[in-house]
Amino acid sequence: MWLPGRSWRRGSGGISASRRQALTAFDPADVLTCLKVGERVGPVMPPVVQASLFRFETLSALLAAQGREHEVSVYSRGTNPTVCELETALATLERGEAAKCTASGMGAIAATLFALTKAGDxxxxxxxxYGPTLQLAARLGEFGVTHSRCLSADIAAIEAAVIPATRLIYCESPGTMRFDLLPLAGIAALAKARGILTAIDxxxxxxxxxxxxxxxxxxALHSLTKYVGGHSDTLGGAVIGSAALVERIFRDGYMLLGAAMAPHDAWLHLRGLMTLPTRLARQSEDALAIARFLADHPRARRVFHPALGDEPLFAARMPRGHSALFAAEFDLPDHAATLALADRLQLFAKAISWGGTESLVATPHRSDPGPGEHRYPRTMLRFSVGLEGAETLIADLSQALDG
Ligand SMILES: Cc1ncc(COP(=O)(O)O)c(C=O)c1O
Structure with missing residues (x-):
C-alpha cells in the first residue's frame, strides 16, 4: 500500500531562511566530544589494543573482573580498551549512561532483540x-516472538497497535527510504505508561x-558503518542506553552472539568521529540544495526530504536538521527508465549502504515491482550525498535528467 509521505511538491513554498541557517545546528559540546576522542597525554590518537585477552595479578582479581565484564577488559568478545574509547564517546553523544559497540549495525539490532524478548512477547x-531488521523479527517468530508493524505516525494509531504482549516498541525516524518523522516523545510516553521498552534505530x-x-x-541503536565511520571502509554498530539496560543486553545478547567490534575497526570509527561534524554539516547542506533543485525540476514528481514540505513538523521533530539522505520519485514511464536515469549519473556510484564521502544512488526495488500499488513508487531513487560539492552534483543530475 502506498502511503503519502512528507514530500516537496513544486510550488509548495520551501524552507525559510531562518530554518536554513539552523539546518545543522550541532551542540558545540558534541563537536568537542567528537574531536577529543581518546584525548590524553601521549599519542594524540588512542592506541589500538590488539589483544583478545587481558592478564590479571591474581586469579581472584580475574574472577572479580569477570563479574564486571561489560566494562572491564577481560576478553575482547566482551570489552576492549580501544572499543571502550568509542563506546564512551557514543554514550556521551547520545546522553546515555553506557554503550556497547558491535561488528555491524545488524549486530547491535540482533543483540538487542535477542536479549529483550522471549517466547510469547x-x-x-x-x-x-530497515529490511533486514524485519527479516530478523520474522526469524524470531520461529522462536515464539511475534511482531507487527504500524506505518502510521499518528499517536492514536500507534497506541491502538499496542497489544497486551507488547514488550518493545522499535522505531525508525527518519524512516528508511521516505524519511518520515515520528512523534518520538509521544511514543516514549505511551510506552512508559504501559511499562514497554522503546528502541530506535x-x-x-x-x-x-x-x-x-x-x-x-x-x-538508541546505530549502524556506525554509515556516517560515523564515514569513509566506506569499515563496519560497526552500537547500542546505547542506561547502564542497567546495556548490561542486560551485554549479558543476554551481546556476549552470546559474539558480534563484538574489533579494536582496529573501533580505531577507524574513532577517526571517523573526529570529522563527523564537519562532514555531516557539509553533506547535509549540499543534500538539501540538491533536493531543492530536484523539487523544482519538471521530471521530479516529488522529493522525500523531511525539511521539504511540512516545515513546522520538521522544526518540531528534527530541530537540529536532517542528514544527507533523501529520495525522489521521477516522472518516468517505468522502473527500467528509472534505472537508466541512475545509470546516466556519472558521479553517483551504484553501490549499497550510504554515509560515506562518495555520493551514491540506489533503488528501493530489487526487481521491477510492476504497475499497481506498492509501498514505494516504481520510479523512486534514493540519494546519499557525499563531498563532491552541490554544484558539481547538480550538474551531473541535470545532464542525466536531460538525457
Ligand atoms: C537504517 C539502517 N539500520 C541498520 C543498518 C544495518 O547496518 P550494518 O550494515 O552496519 O549491519 C543499515 C544498513 O544499511 C541501515 O540503513
Whole structure:
C-alpha cells in the first residue's frame, strides 16, 4: 500500500531562511566530544589494543573482573580498551549512561532483540524499518516472538497497535527510504505508561542531529558503518542506553552472539568521529540544495526530504536538521527508465549502504515491482550525498535528467 509521505511538491513554498541557517545546528559540546576522542597525554590518537585477552595479578582479581565484564577488559568478545574509547564517546553523544559497540549495525539490532524478548512477547515496529531488521523479527517468530508493524505516525494509531504482549516498541525516524518523522516523545510516553521498552534505530540522524534518549527512549541503536565511520571502509554498530539496560543486553545478547567490534575497526570509527561534524554539516547542506533543485525540476514528481514540505513538523521533530539522505520519485514511464536515469549519473556510484564521502544512488526495488500499488513508487531513487560539492552534483543530475 502506498502511503503519502512528507514530500516537496513544486510550488509548495520551501524552507525559510531562518530554518536554513539552523539546518545543522550541532551542540558545540558534541563537536568537542567528537574531536577529543581518546584525548590524553601521549599519542594524540588512542592506541589500538590488539589483544583478545587481558592478564590479571591474581586469579581472584580475574574472577572479580569477570563479574564486571561489560566494562572491564577481560576478553575482547566482551570489552576492549580501544572499543571502550568509542563506546564512551557514543554514550556521551547520545546522553546515555553506557554503550556497547558491535561488528555491524545488524549486530547491535540482533543483540538487542535477542536479549529483550522471549517466547510469547510481541514487538511493535513503528515507521519505515530497515529490511533486514524485519527479516530478523520474522526469524524470531520461529522462536515464539511475534511482531507487527504500524506505518502510521499518528499517536492514536500507534497506541491502538499496542497489544497486551507488547514488550518493545522499535522505531525508525527518519524512516528508511521516505524519511518520515515520528512523534518520538509521544511514543516514549505511551510506552512508559504501559511499562514497554522503546528502541530506535538512530542511524540516519546520527547522535549529532537527534538524541532519542533525551526524548524518553530507552535505547538508541546505530549502524556506525554509515556516517560515523564515514569513509566506506569499515563496519560497526552500537547500542546505547542506561547502564542497567546495556548490561542486560551485554549479558543476554551481546556476549552470546559474539558480534563484538574489533579494536582496529573501533580505531577507524574513532577517526571517523573526529570529522563527523564537519562532514555531516557539509553533506547535509549540499543534500538539501540538491533536493531543492530536484523539487523544482519538471521530471521530479516529488522529493522525500523531511525539511521539504511540512516545515513546522520538521522544526518540531528534527530541530537540529536532517542528514544527507533523501529520495525522489521521477516522472518516468517505468522502473527500467528509472534505472537508466541512475545509470546516466556519472558521479553517483551504484553501490549499497550510504554515509560515506562518495555520493551514491540506489533503488528501493530489487526487481521491477510492476504497475499497481506498492509501498514505494516504481520510479523512486534514493540519494546519499557525499563531498563532491552541490554544484558539481547538480550538474551531473541535470545532464542525466536531460538525457
Ligand atoms: C537504517 C539502517 N539500520 C541498520 C543498518 C544495518 O547496518 P550494518 O550494515 O552496519 O549491519 C543499515 C544498513 O544499511 C541501515 O540503513
Amino acid at each position: 510481541h514487538v511493535l515496529f513503528v515507521g519505515d524499518i 538512530n542511524t540516519v540522524a546520527t547522535p549529532l542531529l537527534q538524541k532519542p534518549l533525551t526524548l524518553g527512549f530507552d535505547l
